[in-house]
Amino acid sequence: MTKGMHDIETIRKQFPLLHEKINGKSLVYFDNAATTQKPQRVLDALNQYYTHDNANIHRAAHSLAARATEYFEATRKTVQQFIHAAEVEEVIFTKGVTESINLVAQTYGRSVLKPGDEVLITGMEHHSNIVPWQMICEEKGAILRVIPVNDAGELLLDSIDTLLTIKTKILSCVWVSNALGTINPVKKLIEYAHTVGAVVLLDGAQACAHLEVDVQDLDCDFLAMSSHKLYGPTGVGVLYGKRALLDAMPPYQGGGEMIQEVTFAKTTYNELPYKFEAGTPNIADVIAFGKAIEFVNETGKETLSKIESGLMEHCSKGFDSINEKYPGTSPIVRIGTAHKKISVQSFILPAMHPFDVGMMLDARGIAVRTGHHCTQPLMRHFGLEGTIRASFAAYNTEQEIDVFIQALENIVRHSNK
Amino acid sequence: MESRLFYLMDLGKKLPVMNDIHKTDEFLIKGCQSKVWVYPSFVRGKLQFEADSNTEITKGLVYLLWSVWNNRTPEEINATDLYFIEKIGMQNMIGSQRSNGFANMIRQMRQYAAVYAQAPKRA
Numbered sequence: 001m002t003k004g005m006h007d008i009e010t011i012r013k014q015f016p017l018l019h020e021k022i023n024g025k026s027l028v029y030f031d032n033a034a035t036t037q038k039p040q041r042v043l044d045a046l047n048q049y050y051t052h053d054n055a056n057i058h059r060a061a062h063s064l065a066a067r068a069t070e071y072f073e074a075t076r077k078t079v080q081q082f083i084h085a086a087e088v089e090e091v092i093f094t095k096g097v098t099e100s101i102n103l104v105a106q107t108y109g110r111s112v113l114k115p116g117d118e119v120l121i122t123g124m125e126h127h128s129n130i131v132p133w134q135m136i137c138e139e140k141g142a143i144l145r146v147i148p149v150n151d152a153g154e155l156l157l158d159s160i161d162t163l164l165t166i167k168t169k170i171l172s173c174v175w176v177s178n179a180l181g182t183i184n185p186v187k188k189l190i191e192y193a194h195t196v197g198a199v200v201l202l203d204g205a206q207a208c209a210h211l212e213v214d215v216q217d218l219d220c221d222f223l224a225m226s227s228h229k230l231y232g233p234t235g236v237g238v239l240y241g242k243r244a245l246l247d248a249m250p251p252y253q254g255g256g257e258m259i260q261e262v263t264f265a266k267t268t269y270n271e272l273p274y275k276f277e278a279g280t281p282n283i284a285d286v287i288a289f290g291k292a293i294e295f296v297n298e299t300g301k302e303t304l305s306k307i308e309s310g311l312m313e314h315c316s317k318g319f320d321s322i323n324e325k326y327p328g329t330s331p332i333v334r335i336g337t338a339h340k341k342i343s344v345q346s347f348i349l350p351a352m353h354p355f356d357v358g359m360m361l362d363a364r365g366i367a368v369r370t371g372h373h374c375t376q377p378l379m380r381h382f383g384l385e386g387t388i389r390a391s392f393a394a395y396n397t398e399q400e401i402d403v404f405i406q407a408l409e410n411i412v413r414h415s416n417k
Numbered sequence: 418m419e420s421r422l423f424y425l426m427d428l429g430k431k432l433p434v435m436n437d438i439h440k441t442d443e444f445l446i447k448g449c450q451s452k453v454w455v456y457p458s459f460v461r462g463k464l465q466f467e468a469d470s471n472t473e474i475t476k477g478l479v480y481l482l483w484s485v486w487n488n489r490t491p492e493e494i495n496a497t498d499l500y501f502i503e504k505i506g507m508q509n510m511i512g513s514q515r516s517n518g519f520a521n522m523i524r525q526m527r528q529y530a531a532v533y534a535q536a537p538k539r540a
Contacts, residue, residue, distance in 0.1 A: 023418065023509070353472040355451055356426065359511070363419040414423050 007303055012395045014039040014295070025365025028400045033178050033206060033344050033391035034369050036231045039295045045288040046233065053287075056280055058257060072283055075290030076273070082293050083223065084214040085240055089272040092246070093286055096237035097205040098128040100224035101172070103239055103276065104201055105132035107249040108222075109170065115141030118167045120198070122184070123149040123381055124177045127374045129203045133172060142169070149381055153180035153336040160192065168198040175207035179373040179389065180336025181344030183211070190219055199245065205229050209393075210308065210342040212301060215240055232292030233285040239276070246272050253278040299394070307394040308343035314398045315345055315390065318405035322412055331412040335387045346373075346387040349408075351415040354388045357408075361388075364407045421510055425477030432480045435469035446525055449518035451475040457529040463488050464530055474511070478519055486526055491534035494527060 012018055015037045020027050029037060055065040057072050080088045094100045109132075113119070119133045123146050137144045145163055148156045164171060171193040175186050190200045201222035204213065209230045215223050222245070227236040241249075251258055251269050255278035260268040269275050296304065319332045335346040349357055358370035371386040372379045379386055390404065439456035446453040451472040458465045466487050470476040481501070486494050508516050 353451070355472040356422075356474050359474050360419060360422055363422055410419070414426075 007299075008307055008394065008397055011299060011304075011307075012397070014041070015395050016040060016043070018395055022365050022367070023363070028364075028366040028396075028403055030390040030392060030396065030400075030404065031367045031369050032393040032396075033229070033373075033389065035228045035234065036209065036393055037395065038233065039231055039292070041291045041295060042232060042288045045291045046284050049284040049287055054284070057283055058274070068283060071287045071290075072281070075286050075293075078290045078293050079225075079238055082213065082297070083208075083225070083238075083240055084216050086216055087243055090240055090243050090246065092239040092241065092273045092276045093281055094224075094237045094239050094276075095235055095282075096226040096228070097203060097224040098237075100222075100237055100239035101129055101201065101203065102132045103252045104172075104222050104224075104241070105136045107252050108199070108245065109133070109136040110140065111248075111250060112169055113137070113140040113142040116167070117142040117169045118145050118165070119143070120145050120147065120163055120168050120171045120173075122147040122155055122173055124153065124155070124180060124182065124375065124378045125172075125174050126178055126203065126205070127376070129172055129174060130377070133170075143167075146377075147173075149378065152338050153177065153182045154338045155182075155184055157185075157189075160189075164189075164192055164196055164198065166196050168193070168196055170201065171198050172201040172203070174203040174205075176205075176210065176342050177336070177375075177378075178206050178344070179346055179375045179378055179387070180338065181206075181341040181346070181391075182336060182338035183207075183340040183342060186220070187218055194219070206342060206344070209296070210301075210305060221245055227285065227289040227292060230289075230292055231295055232289035235282050236285045236289045243272065246276070251275050251278070255279045257281075304394040308392055311392040311396055311398065311401060312341070312343045312345065314401050315392070315404070318401060318408075319345075319347070322405065322409050325409075326412070326416070331416070332408065335382055335384070343392040344389065345391075346389045348384065348387050349412065349415065352411065354386045357388050357411060360411050361404070361407055364403065366404055366407055418510060421505070422474055425480075426473040427477070428480045429470070429473050429476030429478075432468060432476060432483060435467040439467055440469065446518065446522050448521045449475065450515060451518075453479060453518070453522060455479070455522065455525060455529075457526075457533070459533045459536060463490055464494060464533060466526065466529075475515075475518070478511070479522060482522055482526060486530075491530040494530035495534070499523065 017037045053068050055068045057069040060066040060069050076091050077088055079091045085091055119137055119142055121133060133144055147163055150156050173189060176183050186202055193200045199221040202220045204223050204225050208225045221242050223240040225238040228234040258270050258275050258278040260270050322332050323330055331349055333348050333350060354370035358368060361368055369389045373389060440454045444454045444456045451470050453470045453475055456467040466483055468479045468483050470479055
């Protein structure tokens with residue numbers, strides 16, 4: 001066994017769900033961009049918490065509560081280190097990227113935007129990084145502008161100086177496209193945005209599982225993360241923000257935990273990070289999220305990345321081999337061919353609706369996503385209603401990709417009859 | 418399972434071409450993940466259906482209903498026991514969410530039949 005294969009096996013063994021049968025077929029799970037499977041340590045942490053450690057956290061009067069608080073806050077520290085934030089108070093726990101972005105739009109956005117101001121996003125955004133900005137722009141009379149995308153699914157930055165101007169107060173940009181896998185040149189964009197006085201929010205939903213994250217090096221003002229894209233449970237995410245910005249922002253939701261003192265005359269707010277964490281949080285899942293990060297750290301992002309690149313290459317060879325059998329036509333058309341990508345491949349079979357392809361693949365136990373991937377404007381840019389998207393993680397194997405390619409070959413053969 | 422889906426796609430190809438004019442939102446079946454149009458007309462006491470879908474597998478599903486119900490009286494449509502649905506393992510084949518869409522197709526076609534059952538009969 002080569003070292004590469006040994007790594008995949010070691011990783012794969014930790015994920016119980018991968019060994020399930022779906023409709024009597026072995027599961028080939030290629031929908032990792034939608035959500036990842038969870039390693040045993042994450043599952044154990046969830047069970048462990050409710051069996052041995054459950055208590056409400058903060059202001060702990062008894063030992064059980066003190067312990068739960070300790071574990072919860074330990075995850076905050078783990079996240080801080082994972083993203084290289086300067087201070088642990090800059091890590092706010094939310095429900096996920098969608099809530100993180102809504103939080104910034106509704107607090108920072110609301111306090112800063114004036115009529116005629118501009119918010120800049122890109123043509124490849126997920127709806128969670130479009131709609132919150134549409135909503136706040138409408139409320140404040142601000143204008144939403146969009147960086148266009150080219151045919152390869154890369155940002156067109158030729159006219160960036162007409163889009164990112166002194167009128168731009170916020171640039172909110174996806175780091176890695178969920179539909180196309182494109183890695184955007186965010187460091188450059190952040191630098192440029194800062195020269196015109198705009199703050200930058202990065203949608204890091206896909207990026208955090210695949211790329212090194214150093215918020216200080218990037219100098220982004222905000223970063224949104226979701227646990228469930230990173231081998232952690234759903235319902236938990238992070239908003240990172242520079243302390244100065246978070247301190248100046250009004251609170252998002254009101255309630256317990258986020259207050260200092262409450263009277264009917266006036267209420268004062270708690271300090272960071274609690275100012276933005278109203279109510280009892282998703283304690284068990286935050287703790288389990290910490291274990292997911294531990295898994296990534298132990299395995300090593302470089303190892304994960306290398307395996308994923310290998311899988312992408314194997315898939316690409318498979319696509320080419322199908323296309324070669326039908327010279328003159330292109331039964332498999334890749335959508336999203338950026339120079340820099342993560343292990344996500346959208347494609348279409350021009351002869352067939354993505355829905356039909358998805359169902360046929362499902363019949364062989366292969367899980368992919370079909371449709372607009374919550375990026376309707378992007379799909380429209382390509383003149384499509386949707387695509388079929390295969391997204392690989394480091395627990396997928398070349399054999400699984402072979403099964404996938406065989407299934408596609410069969411579908412192509414049938415549609416060519 | 419796969420071969421059944423291929424078969425459904427082949428069946429869908431047998432559906433007569435639907436008039437584009439009738440492919441409006443009014444005739445879209447609600448609750449389907451794909452777009453499915455069913456347009457009814459009533460000719461000499463029998464229901465005629467034009468139907469289409471933007472996806473091949475769903476078109477095959479529509480064909481199944483069309484092949485049983487096209488050119489039938491409202492009474493015949495009302496009285497039909499669609500026993501074949503369970504027999505072919507529809508739920509397993511297309512899942513419960515899509516089965517709901519299929520159930521909506523059936524419901525809509527039966528509703529059309531019920532409406533035309535009220536129509537005055539020709540002498």
